[in-house]
Amino acid sequence: MADLASRISKPSDAPADDGAAPAPAAADGNGAEKPVDEGTNSGLVETSYDVEVKLSDLQADQDSPLYSVSSFEELGLPKPINDGLLAMNFKKPSKIQERALPLMISNPPTNMIAQSQSGTGKTAAFVLTVLSRVDLTKPTQPQALLLAPSRELARQIQGVIQTIGKFCENLIVEAAIPGSISRETGVKGSVVVGTPGTVMDLIRRRQFDVSQLKILVIDEADNMLDQQGMGDQCVRVKGLLPRTVQILLFSATFPDKVMNFARKYAPNANEIKLRHQELTVKGISQMYMDCPDESQKYDILCKLYGLMTIGSSVIFVKTRESATEIQRRMEADGHKVSALHGAHEGQNRDALLDDFRSGRSKVLITTNVLARGIDVSSVSMVINYDIPMKGFGDKEPDMETYLHRIGRTGRFGRVGVSISFVYDRKSFEALSQIANYYDIDLVQLSPDDWDMTEKKVQEVIKSSRARPDYAPNPLGN
Template identity: 45%
Template sequence: MAAERGGWWERPQHRRGWREEPEEEEEEQRREHPAESSLLNKLIRMSLVESSQKVEILQQDPSSPLCSIKSFEQLPLKEELLQGIYMAGFNRPSKIQEQALPIMLAYPPQNLIAQSQSGTGKTAAFVLAMLSRVSAAEKYPQFSPSKCLCLAPTYELALQTGNVVETIGKFCADIKVAYAVQGNRVPQGVALEEQIVIGTPGTMLDWCFKRGLVDVKKIKVFVLDEADIMINMQGLSCQSIRIQKALPKDCQMLLFSATFKEAVRAFAMRIVSNAIVIKLREDELTLSNIRQYFFICESQEEKYRALCNIYGCVTIGQAVVFCQTRRSASWLAAEMSQDGHQVAMLTAELTVPQRANIIQRFREGKEKVLIVTNVCARGIDVQQVTIVVNFSLPTSRRRNEPDFETYLHRIGRTGRFGKKGIAFSMVESCNVGLVHKIEEYFQTKIKELDPDDMDELERLEN
């Protein structure tokens, strides 16, 4: 809804602004832990992300079956698992599930390395595979003593995976889950009855080799979740490999990752042999559905006035405003709140559940403006977001170069689901060169606008 004339943007500009000194900046993206980003994505995904990228299968084993499915009924699943997957909200398989599930559920078992972006259903896919294997005793007696072992990089991510297991496995009365996480005390020497053990590498290492709680020779399915995070966290890759090396040769290895960089590939090849690889095919980058503009603003007050003018002239559903630091985000949130706007602020100092709650409130339209730092440049998928504002352009550590990846993920918060979107960036005159570098890098056009030309801003509606 377009803002009415004579509103908060016409207040006298007598308030004191401040200029952000570069040496005082604490860029949030440099403090954000990748595991926290992954957990945030799991908490805020209320539905599947429909990826526009194509799935590519690299077959390592020529004897492995390659097929895809369009419904869960095409899979060799018991009725209670079908009930569970539908209760979990999956009406049909996602792209990654279409390709990965037939491979994971094949007999004899196949090793798999799979990559797909957050929110596409990876967790549900390997959870369904684990539940299927441990409930397969009637069909395949050799699986009767089996356990499934799943490693995650953090306590919270392990619990999230366990929640998915408990949801999909709700109707599997005899299947239980154990959590090998710090603080979960189990008497030494006690044999675990639970068929699925989920935990972090350090505690799992302790349970397997020091305390004898898990018999590694009975593990039939080994899942390594968030492999891209595992290899970037000191010690986790070594711990994971040590556990994997002790597993029986016929143990099915399933490795999942949100990215597939060379380091992930090398790590995967060290622990998974004769694997089928499923990855996203990198399509040509396009920003064709996002119109991009920039304003030259020399101070925080000028930027704020430009933001006011945008709201006065452009019809806005919801907006996301990106600030480079927590200090500037706090200042802007206070200014907008003082002017009577419903705003929410999201920064790295909040806990992951607090961030998830704020994003969910924004999704529900309880706040129309979300002021954020780079902490959630990738985590917001709200159809009603029509405008993204870069209150400051994201820059690299050297500061004379744009942070291209962060810019892309910032403005990608609008134009979601194939809709049109508008992105505005506010830059000082000395930094206009950054805009031109972004244009060149993405082969796109970013038009300069006069923030005080109300007629020109109104024409953006057409």
């Protein structure tokens, strides 16, 4: 017994198999494990076993957005919140969380303007701050307000708060979006997530008591503050809140002109900023497909799904008409598709997006309404069926939108692929400008020989994963 036990507990050469049957199994084991064990492990088992993994290998780049060393426990979060994180498979804070959280949860409360790449844990960062500030003994007294630019994003944030807070007793999170707050009762939750217009209405109608709000979060802040209507609403909402409210502004992008305004909106804020060359997530392999002409884009699109393993995917298009046509073609090819654009009503949009979130459909075709913020962790491919453009007559490429679009994949350090379709001079030049601006190497794909293209795609995915500065981290949401 003792003999056997000792053999078992010794993690020697062959994993587990040698204990019971030393001779044959050990031989087999070595066969399988040759590369590592043979030279080092044959003699002194224990010493060779002490070879430590070179951690510098893993975490050489301290500036990686996902690099971090501390744990959530070290941040001093209450146990129910920590349990909620563990249940979500969150194990360690990301860079933005590790850096911003101590600043945000310290007292006295200080404003924050934080920028971090897509899929690096911004939402969790401000949600944790909100949860740490809410007094759960007053479950129906609004204490935190979070604003987002679309109902989808507001509902998503609501979901994240509920998930991380699932072990917090008495946590009530309400969504202040059209059609969800009862006119009779008004807002009865300690945390309120909403779109600016609806929130304004509720406050004006005195159905939302803001007298005890402690914290205001604005997600996708550059977008919110920059847009004509929404920017005004944000300003007005702020004017109605207590002066002491802590203001947090978050986004992956903060163009300079918006930054000045943001500083006025959130005075004396701590700031975490990035240069625009640092903005793209290294884990996303960015490629483009050279289409002979526009009419062939449909067929090429369908072919892409055989080239690599794809979980869910998002296809961005310019017009509702092409969204509908692509949907038809892809469904004929066996895909389950949600097509979501401005033509749909709120509730209907919710249902379509829920299908996609829950995995009932795995392809989402959308116009720009969903370029920002939407987080479905299994999205492994983003397609720019049309290059994002802005300005009069679409004359210049839309840099920010490109970044937000491709940021729908590669969440939390996962592998992601983005493929942009070009078919004429204009689309080619627009994409080139984007590539120059962000300093990215776009890989060209061609639809002529699919065997070759498949090989190329596989190589690109592999090499992007192996890139030295690609250091994903433990956050998965």
